[in-house]
Amino acid sequence: MHYILPMEPVKRILLLHKESPQPANAACALQSWLESRGVSSEVLCASADPVELRASAAASDAVLVLGGDGTLIGAARLLSDIRTPLVGMNYGRVGFLTELPALEKGDWESPLADIVEGRWHRESHLTLRWQIRRREGEGWITLREGTAINDVVTAHGVVARAVSLDLSINGTLFSSLRCDGLIVSTPLGSTAYTASAGGPLTMPSMNAQIVTPICPFAGGFPPLALPSYSSIRIESRRVDDQVLLSVDGHDNLPLEYGDVLEIHGLEDQLHMLVGDPDWYLRRLVDRGIVTSGPGHRHGR
Structure with missing residues:
Protein backbone atom coordinates (compact mmCIF):
# COMPACT_ATOMS: atom_id res chain seq x y z
CA MET A 1 0.00 0.00 0.00
CA HIS A 2 1.35 3.41 -1.01
CA TYR A 3 1.06 6.11 1.60
CA ILE A 4 2.29 9.55 2.63
CA LEU A 5 2.86 10.20 6.33
CA PRO A 6 4.30 13.10 8.32
CA MET A 7 7.93 12.63 9.31
CA GLU A 8 9.57 13.10 12.69
CA PRO A 9 12.28 15.73 13.34
CA VAL A 10 15.73 14.53 12.27
CA LYS A 11 18.32 13.98 15.01
CA ARG A 12 20.85 12.01 12.97
CA ILE A 13 21.42 12.01 9.21
CA LEU A 14 23.68 10.06 6.87
CA LEU A 15 25.29 12.22 4.15
CA LEU A 16 25.98 9.90 1.24
CA HIS A 17 27.91 11.44 -1.67
CA LYS A 18 28.90 10.15 -5.06
CA GLU A 19 32.60 9.66 -5.72
CA SER A 20 33.42 13.17 -6.95
CA PRO A 21 35.13 16.17 -5.29
CA GLN A 22 32.22 18.62 -5.55
CA PRO A 23 29.56 16.55 -3.73
CA ALA A 24 32.18 15.27 -1.27
CA ASN A 25 33.13 18.83 -0.32
CA ALA A 26 29.45 19.78 -0.11
CA ALA A 27 28.81 16.90 2.30
CA CYS A 28 31.52 18.20 4.63
CA ALA A 29 30.05 21.71 4.47
CA LEU A 30 26.59 20.32 5.25
CA GLN A 31 27.98 18.43 8.22
CA SER A 32 29.04 21.73 9.82
CA TRP A 33 25.67 23.32 9.00
CA LEU A 34 23.81 20.38 10.59
CA GLU A 35 26.04 20.38 13.67
CA SER A 36 25.21 24.06 14.29
CA ARG A 37 21.55 23.01 14.47
CA GLY A 38 22.10 20.13 16.87
CA VAL A 39 21.88 17.37 14.24
CA SER A 40 24.56 14.69 14.26
CA SER A 41 25.71 13.30 10.92
CA GLU A 42 28.09 10.92 9.21
CA VAL A 43 29.66 11.38 5.79
CA LEU A 44 30.20 8.32 3.58
CA CYS A 45 30.98 7.79 -0.09
CA ALA A 46 28.31 5.90 -2.04
CA SER A 47 30.98 3.36 -3.03
CA ALA A 48 31.86 2.56 0.62
CA ASP A 49 31.45 -0.92 2.08
CA PRO A 50 27.75 -1.91 1.78
CA VAL A 51 27.69 -3.36 5.29
CA GLU A 52 28.92 -0.03 6.70
CA LEU A 53 26.43 1.92 4.59
CA ARG A 54 23.48 -0.20 5.70
CA ALA A 55 24.48 -0.02 9.37
CA SER A 56 24.81 3.77 9.24
CA ALA A 57 21.52 4.17 7.37
CA ALA A 58 19.70 1.95 9.89
CA ALA A 59 21.03 4.12 12.74
CA SER A 60 19.93 7.37 11.05
CA ASP A 61 16.62 9.20 10.77
CA ALA A 62 17.23 10.09 7.13
CA VAL A 63 19.76 9.67 4.31
CA LEU A 64 20.71 12.69 2.20
CA VAL A 65 22.20 11.53 -1.10
CA LEU A 66 24.43 14.04 -2.89
CA GLY A 67 24.50 12.96 -6.52
CA GLY A 68 22.29 12.44 -9.54
CA ASP A 69 19.42 10.04 -10.10
CA GLY A 70 21.85 7.15 -10.63
CA THR A 71 23.48 7.66 -7.24
CA LEU A 72 20.10 7.96 -5.55
CA ILE A 73 18.75 4.82 -7.24
CA GLY A 74 21.89 2.88 -6.31
CA ALA A 75 21.51 3.93 -2.67
CA ALA A 76 17.81 3.09 -2.74
CA ARG A 77 18.54 -0.39 -4.13
CA LEU A 78 21.03 -1.05 -1.33
CA LEU A 79 18.94 0.44 1.49
CA SER A 80 15.32 -0.17 0.43
CA ASP A 81 14.47 -2.87 2.99
CA ILE A 82 15.93 -0.75 5.82
CA ARG A 83 13.24 1.85 5.10
CA THR A 84 15.19 4.84 6.38
CA PRO A 85 13.81 7.64 4.16
CA LEU A 86 16.03 9.04 1.40
CA VAL A 87 16.18 12.51 -0.10
CA GLY A 88 18.43 13.67 -2.93
CA MET A 89 20.55 16.79 -3.49
CA ASN A 90 21.12 17.22 -7.21
CA TYR A 91 24.70 16.75 -8.36
CA GLY A 92 23.67 15.11 -11.62
CA ARG A 93 22.18 16.23 -14.91
CA VAL A 94 18.39 15.78 -14.93
CA GLY A 95 17.84 15.12 -11.23
CA PHE A 96 14.26 13.93 -11.62
CA LEU A 97 14.26 12.20 -8.23
CA THR A 98 16.33 14.75 -6.31
CA GLU A 99 14.41 17.23 -4.15
CA LEU A 100 17.16 19.70 -3.20
CA PRO A 101 19.39 21.85 -5.43
CA ALA A 102 23.16 21.62 -5.11
CA LEU A 103 24.83 23.91 -2.56
CA GLU A 104 26.36 25.96 -5.37
CA LYS A 105 22.88 26.65 -6.82
CA GLY A 106 21.51 28.13 -3.58
CA ASP A 107 17.94 27.76 -2.25
CA TRP A 108 18.80 24.59 -0.34
CA GLU A 109 18.92 25.93 3.22
CA SER A 110 15.20 26.52 3.77
CA PRO A 111 14.02 23.10 2.53
CA LEU A 112 16.79 21.31 4.43
CA ALA A 113 15.78 23.18 7.59
CA ASP A 114 12.20 21.99 7.00
CA ILE A 115 13.46 18.40 6.69
CA VAL A 116 15.46 18.64 9.90
CA GLU A 117 12.44 20.07 11.72
CA GLY A 118 10.13 17.31 10.44
CA ARG A 119 7.95 19.44 8.16
CA TRP A 120 8.26 17.23 5.06
CA HIS A 121 6.44 13.99 4.33
CA ARG A 122 7.54 10.37 4.16
CA GLU A 123 6.39 8.64 0.96
CA SER A 124 6.55 4.88 0.34
CA HIS A 125 7.20 3.27 -3.06
CA LEU A 126 7.02 -0.10 -4.75
CA GLN A 269 9.96 -1.00 0.57
CA LEU A 270 11.44 2.33 -0.53
CA HIS A 271 10.77 5.42 1.58
CA MET A 272 11.54 8.92 0.30
CA LEU A 273 11.12 12.39 1.77
CA VAL A 274 9.01 14.83 -0.26
CA GLY A 275 8.18 18.45 0.36
CA ASP A 276 5.28 18.54 -2.12
CA PRO A 277 2.81 15.62 -2.43
CA ASP A 278 2.34 16.59 -6.12
CA TRP A 279 6.08 16.59 -6.83
CA TYR A 280 5.79 13.97 -9.59
CA LEU A 281 3.40 15.97 -11.78
CA ARG A 282 5.30 19.20 -11.26
CA ARG A 283 8.66 17.62 -12.01
CA LEU A 284 7.45 16.06 -15.25
CA VAL A 285 6.98 19.63 -16.45
CA ASP A 286 9.96 21.23 -14.68
CA ARG A 287 12.43 18.66 -16.07
CA GLY A 288 11.05 18.89 -19.60
CA ILE A 289 9.70 15.32 -19.74
CA VAL A 290 6.27 16.78 -20.51
CA THR A 291 6.24 19.97 -22.57
CA SER A 292 3.40 22.43 -23.00
CA GLY A 293 2.00 23.41 -26.38
CA PRO A 294 2.46 26.90 -27.84
CA GLY A 295 -0.94 28.09 -26.57
CA HIS A 296 0.16 27.69 -22.95
CA ARG A 297 2.68 30.51 -23.29
CA HIS A 298 -0.02 32.91 -24.31
CA GLY A 299 -2.50 31.77 -21.69
CA ARG A 300 -4.80 30.05 -24.22
Whole structure:
Protein backbone atom coordinates (compact mmCIF):
# COMPACT_ATOMS: atom_id res chain seq x y z
CA MET A 1 0.00 0.00 0.00
CA HIS A 2 1.35 3.41 -1.01
CA TYR A 3 1.06 6.11 1.60
CA ILE A 4 2.29 9.55 2.63
CA LEU A 5 2.86 10.20 6.33
CA PRO A 6 4.30 13.10 8.32
CA MET A 7 7.93 12.63 9.31
CA GLU A 8 9.57 13.10 12.69
CA PRO A 9 12.28 15.73 13.34
CA VAL A 10 15.73 14.53 12.27
CA LYS A 11 18.32 13.98 15.01
CA ARG A 12 20.85 12.01 12.97
CA ILE A 13 21.42 12.01 9.21
CA LEU A 14 23.68 10.06 6.87
CA LEU A 15 25.29 12.22 4.15
CA LEU A 16 25.98 9.90 1.24
CA HIS A 17 27.91 11.44 -1.67
CA LYS A 18 28.90 10.15 -5.06
CA GLU A 19 32.60 9.66 -5.72
CA SER A 20 33.42 13.17 -6.95
CA PRO A 21 35.13 16.17 -5.29
CA GLN A 22 32.22 18.62 -5.55
CA PRO A 23 29.56 16.55 -3.73
CA ALA A 24 32.18 15.27 -1.27
CA ASN A 25 33.13 18.83 -0.32
CA ALA A 26 29.45 19.78 -0.11
CA ALA A 27 28.81 16.90 2.30
CA CYS A 28 31.52 18.20 4.63
CA ALA A 29 30.05 21.71 4.47
CA LEU A 30 26.59 20.32 5.25
CA GLN A 31 27.98 18.43 8.22
CA SER A 32 29.04 21.73 9.82
CA TRP A 33 25.67 23.32 9.00
CA LEU A 34 23.81 20.38 10.59
CA GLU A 35 26.04 20.38 13.67
CA SER A 36 25.21 24.06 14.29
CA ARG A 37 21.55 23.01 14.47
CA GLY A 38 22.10 20.13 16.87
CA VAL A 39 21.88 17.37 14.24
CA SER A 40 24.56 14.69 14.26
CA SER A 41 25.71 13.30 10.92
CA GLU A 42 28.09 10.92 9.21
CA VAL A 43 29.66 11.38 5.79
CA LEU A 44 30.20 8.32 3.58
CA CYS A 45 30.98 7.79 -0.09
CA ALA A 46 28.31 5.90 -2.04
CA SER A 47 30.98 3.36 -3.03
CA ALA A 48 31.86 2.56 0.62
CA ASP A 49 31.45 -0.92 2.08
CA PRO A 50 27.75 -1.91 1.78
CA VAL A 51 27.69 -3.36 5.29
CA GLU A 52 28.92 -0.03 6.70
CA LEU A 53 26.43 1.92 4.59
CA ARG A 54 23.48 -0.20 5.70
CA ALA A 55 24.48 -0.02 9.37
CA SER A 56 24.81 3.77 9.24
CA ALA A 57 21.52 4.17 7.37
CA ALA A 58 19.70 1.95 9.89
CA ALA A 59 21.03 4.12 12.74
CA SER A 60 19.93 7.37 11.05
CA ASP A 61 16.62 9.20 10.77
CA ALA A 62 17.23 10.09 7.13
CA VAL A 63 19.76 9.67 4.31
CA LEU A 64 20.71 12.69 2.20
CA VAL A 65 22.20 11.53 -1.10
CA LEU A 66 24.43 14.04 -2.89
CA GLY A 67 24.50 12.96 -6.52
CA GLY A 68 22.29 12.44 -9.54
CA ASP A 69 19.42 10.04 -10.10
CA GLY A 70 21.85 7.15 -10.63
CA THR A 71 23.48 7.66 -7.24
CA LEU A 72 20.10 7.96 -5.55
CA ILE A 73 18.75 4.82 -7.24
CA GLY A 74 21.89 2.88 -6.31
CA ALA A 75 21.51 3.93 -2.67
CA ALA A 76 17.81 3.09 -2.74
CA ARG A 77 18.54 -0.39 -4.13
CA LEU A 78 21.03 -1.05 -1.33
CA LEU A 79 18.94 0.44 1.49
CA SER A 80 15.32 -0.17 0.43
CA ASP A 81 14.47 -2.87 2.99
CA ILE A 82 15.93 -0.75 5.82
CA ARG A 83 13.24 1.85 5.10
CA THR A 84 15.19 4.84 6.38
CA PRO A 85 13.81 7.64 4.16
CA LEU A 86 16.03 9.04 1.40
CA VAL A 87 16.18 12.51 -0.10
CA GLY A 88 18.43 13.67 -2.93
CA MET A 89 20.55 16.79 -3.49
CA ASN A 90 21.12 17.22 -7.21
CA TYR A 91 24.70 16.75 -8.36
CA GLY A 92 23.67 15.11 -11.62
CA ARG A 93 22.18 16.23 -14.91
CA VAL A 94 18.39 15.78 -14.93
CA GLY A 95 17.84 15.12 -11.23
CA PHE A 96 14.26 13.93 -11.62
CA LEU A 97 14.26 12.20 -8.23
CA THR A 98 16.33 14.75 -6.31
CA GLU A 99 14.41 17.23 -4.15
CA LEU A 100 17.16 19.70 -3.20
CA PRO A 101 19.39 21.85 -5.43
CA ALA A 102 23.16 21.62 -5.11
CA LEU A 103 24.83 23.91 -2.56
CA GLU A 104 26.36 25.96 -5.37
CA LYS A 105 22.88 26.65 -6.82
CA GLY A 106 21.51 28.13 -3.58
CA ASP A 107 17.94 27.76 -2.25
CA TRP A 108 18.80 24.59 -0.34
CA GLU A 109 18.92 25.93 3.22
CA SER A 110 15.20 26.52 3.77
CA PRO A 111 14.02 23.10 2.53
CA LEU A 112 16.79 21.31 4.43
CA ALA A 113 15.78 23.18 7.59
CA ASP A 114 12.20 21.99 7.00
CA ILE A 115 13.46 18.40 6.69
CA VAL A 116 15.46 18.64 9.90
CA GLU A 117 12.44 20.07 11.72
CA GLY A 118 10.13 17.31 10.44
CA ARG A 119 7.95 19.44 8.16
CA TRP A 120 8.26 17.23 5.06
CA HIS A 121 6.44 13.99 4.33
CA ARG A 122 7.54 10.37 4.16
CA GLU A 123 6.39 8.64 0.96
CA SER A 124 6.55 4.88 0.34
CA HIS A 125 7.20 3.27 -3.06
CA LEU A 126 7.02 -0.10 -4.75
CA THR A 127 10.22 -1.98 -5.64
CA LEU A 128 10.71 -5.09 -7.79
CA ARG A 129 12.18 -8.36 -6.54
CA TRP A 130 13.76 -10.46 -9.30
CA GLN A 131 15.37 -13.90 -9.56
CA ILE A 132 17.11 -15.78 -12.36
CA ARG A 133 16.28 -19.48 -12.01
CA ARG A 134 17.60 -22.53 -13.88
CA ARG A 135 16.40 -26.12 -13.90
CA GLU A 136 18.81 -28.56 -12.26
CA GLY A 137 17.82 -32.21 -11.99
CA GLU A 138 14.28 -32.45 -10.69
CA GLY A 139 14.17 -28.91 -9.32
CA TRP A 140 15.24 -25.31 -9.80
CA ILE A 141 18.17 -23.32 -8.48
CA THR A 142 18.46 -19.54 -8.09
CA LEU A 143 21.47 -18.15 -9.97
CA ARG A 144 21.09 -14.45 -9.13
CA GLU A 145 18.55 -12.28 -7.36
CA GLY A 146 18.12 -8.71 -6.31
CA THR A 147 15.99 -5.57 -6.08
CA ALA A 148 15.14 -3.02 -8.76
CA ILE A 149 14.01 0.55 -8.11
CA ASN A 150 13.31 1.64 -11.71
CA ASP A 151 13.13 -1.37 -13.98
CA VAL A 152 14.21 -4.85 -14.99
CA VAL A 153 14.97 -5.18 -18.72
CA THR A 154 15.51 -8.33 -20.80
CA ALA A 155 16.94 -7.44 -24.20
CA HIS A 156 19.21 -8.70 -26.96
CA GLY A 157 22.96 -8.69 -26.42
CA VAL A 158 23.63 -8.29 -30.15
CA VAL A 159 22.87 -5.08 -32.03
CA ALA A 160 19.81 -5.22 -34.35
CA ARG A 161 18.89 -8.80 -33.49
CA ALA A 162 15.56 -9.75 -31.94
CA VAL A 163 15.07 -12.35 -29.18
CA SER A 164 12.30 -14.86 -28.45
CA LEU A 165 10.72 -14.56 -25.01
CA ASP A 166 7.75 -16.22 -23.32
CA LEU A 167 5.87 -13.94 -20.93
CA SER A 168 3.67 -15.58 -18.30
CA ILE A 169 1.56 -13.75 -15.71
CA ASN A 170 0.27 -15.54 -12.61
CA GLY A 171 1.02 -18.89 -14.24
CA THR A 172 -0.77 -18.10 -17.52
CA LEU A 173 1.22 -17.81 -20.77
CA PHE A 174 0.34 -14.28 -21.89
CA SER A 175 2.51 -13.86 -25.00
CA SER A 176 5.31 -15.48 -26.98
CA LEU A 177 7.24 -12.56 -28.40
CA ARG A 178 9.90 -11.96 -30.99
CA CYS A 179 11.13 -8.52 -30.01
CA ASP A 180 14.09 -6.38 -28.97
CA GLY A 181 13.20 -7.00 -25.33
CA LEU A 182 10.78 -6.53 -22.45
CA ILE A 183 10.73 -3.88 -19.72
CA VAL A 184 9.13 -4.44 -16.32
CA SER A 185 9.14 -1.17 -14.41
CA THR A 186 7.89 0.43 -11.22
CA PRO A 187 5.78 3.60 -11.40
CA LEU A 188 8.80 5.51 -10.09
CA GLY A 189 10.80 4.19 -13.06
CA SER A 190 8.12 4.84 -15.67
CA THR A 191 9.85 8.06 -16.78
CA ALA A 192 13.01 6.15 -17.73
CA TYR A 193 13.34 3.39 -20.37
CA THR A 194 9.62 2.60 -20.18
CA ALA A 195 8.63 6.08 -21.39
CA SER A 196 11.22 5.89 -24.18
CA ALA A 197 9.70 2.59 -25.35
CA GLY A 198 6.18 4.05 -25.45
CA GLY A 199 5.04 2.97 -22.00
CA PRO A 200 2.77 5.08 -19.78
CA LEU A 201 3.85 7.70 -17.29
CA THR A 202 2.50 6.23 -14.07
CA MET A 203 1.80 7.97 -10.77
CA PRO A 204 3.96 6.45 -8.00
CA SER A 205 0.86 6.02 -5.82
CA MET A 206 -0.51 3.32 -8.16
CA ASN A 207 1.64 0.45 -6.86
CA ALA A 208 1.64 -1.17 -10.29
CA GLN A 209 4.10 -3.17 -12.34
CA ILE A 210 4.27 -1.91 -15.94
CA VAL A 211 5.22 -4.37 -18.70
CA THR A 212 6.30 -2.80 -21.99
CA PRO A 213 7.54 -4.70 -25.08
CA ILE A 214 10.46 -3.16 -26.98
CA CYS A 215 9.93 -3.08 -30.77
CA PRO A 216 7.90 -6.32 -30.98
CA PHE A 217 8.04 -8.14 -34.33
CA ALA A 218 5.55 -10.84 -33.29
CA GLY A 219 3.39 -11.37 -30.21
CA GLY A 220 3.33 -7.69 -29.33
CA PHE A 221 0.80 -6.04 -27.05
CA PRO A 222 0.14 -2.53 -25.69
CA PRO A 223 1.95 -1.60 -22.46
CA LEU A 224 0.34 -3.51 -19.62
CA ALA A 225 -0.24 -2.32 -16.04
CA LEU A 226 -0.47 -5.11 -13.45
CA PRO A 227 -1.20 -5.13 -9.71
CA SER A 228 1.89 -5.11 -7.51
CA TYR A 229 1.30 -8.69 -6.32
CA SER A 230 1.31 -10.15 -9.85
CA SER A 231 3.88 -12.85 -10.56
CA ILE A 232 5.73 -12.20 -13.83
CA ARG A 233 7.79 -14.92 -15.53
CA ILE A 234 9.99 -14.34 -18.58
CA GLU A 235 11.74 -17.25 -20.31
CA SER A 236 14.36 -17.26 -23.08
CA ARG A 237 13.06 -19.58 -25.83
CA ARG A 238 15.79 -19.86 -28.51
CA VAL A 239 19.15 -21.55 -28.08
CA ASP A 240 21.11 -19.09 -30.23
CA ASP A 241 19.64 -15.90 -28.72
CA GLN A 242 21.90 -13.71 -26.61
CA VAL A 243 19.61 -12.30 -23.95
CA LEU A 244 20.90 -9.94 -21.25
CA LEU A 245 19.20 -8.85 -18.06
CA SER A 246 19.73 -5.23 -17.00
CA VAL A 247 18.65 -3.95 -13.57
CA ASP A 248 18.19 -0.18 -13.25
CA GLY A 249 20.50 0.22 -16.24
CA HIS A 250 23.29 -1.90 -14.72
CA ASP A 251 24.57 -5.49 -14.41
CA ASN A 252 23.94 -7.03 -17.90
CA LEU A 253 23.50 -10.61 -16.69
CA PRO A 254 23.11 -13.40 -19.30
CA LEU A 255 19.75 -15.17 -19.54
CA GLU A 256 20.45 -18.47 -21.28
CA TYR A 257 18.04 -20.74 -23.15
CA GLY A 258 15.60 -22.25 -20.65
CA ASP A 259 16.51 -19.80 -17.87
CA VAL A 260 13.54 -18.16 -16.18
CA LEU A 261 13.37 -14.60 -14.85
CA GLU A 262 10.77 -14.21 -12.09
CA ILE A 263 9.62 -10.76 -10.95
CA HIS A 264 7.10 -9.56 -8.39
CA GLY A 265 6.39 -6.24 -6.72
CA LEU A 266 7.14 -5.43 -3.10
CA GLU A 267 5.07 -2.64 -1.59
CA ASP A 268 6.27 -0.24 1.13
CA GLN A 269 9.96 -1.00 0.57
CA LEU A 270 11.44 2.33 -0.53
CA HIS A 271 10.77 5.42 1.58
CA MET A 272 11.54 8.92 0.30
CA LEU A 273 11.12 12.39 1.77
CA VAL A 274 9.01 14.83 -0.26
CA GLY A 275 8.18 18.45 0.36
CA ASP A 276 5.28 18.54 -2.12
CA PRO A 277 2.81 15.62 -2.43
CA ASP A 278 2.34 16.59 -6.12
CA TRP A 279 6.08 16.59 -6.83
CA TYR A 280 5.79 13.97 -9.59
CA LEU A 281 3.40 15.97 -11.78
CA ARG A 282 5.30 19.20 -11.26
CA ARG A 283 8.66 17.62 -12.01
CA LEU A 284 7.45 16.06 -15.25
CA VAL A 285 6.98 19.63 -16.45
CA ASP A 286 9.96 21.23 -14.68
CA ARG A 287 12.43 18.66 -16.07
CA GLY A 288 11.05 18.89 -19.60
CA ILE A 289 9.70 15.32 -19.74
CA VAL A 290 6.27 16.78 -20.51
CA THR A 291 6.24 19.97 -22.57
CA SER A 292 3.40 22.43 -23.00
CA GLY A 293 2.00 23.41 -26.38
CA PRO A 294 2.46 26.90 -27.84
CA GLY A 295 -0.94 28.09 -26.57
CA HIS A 296 0.16 27.69 -22.95
CA ARG A 297 2.68 30.51 -23.29
CA HIS A 298 -0.02 32.91 -24.31
CA GLY A 299 -2.50 31.77 -21.69
CA ARG A 300 -4.80 30.05 -24.22
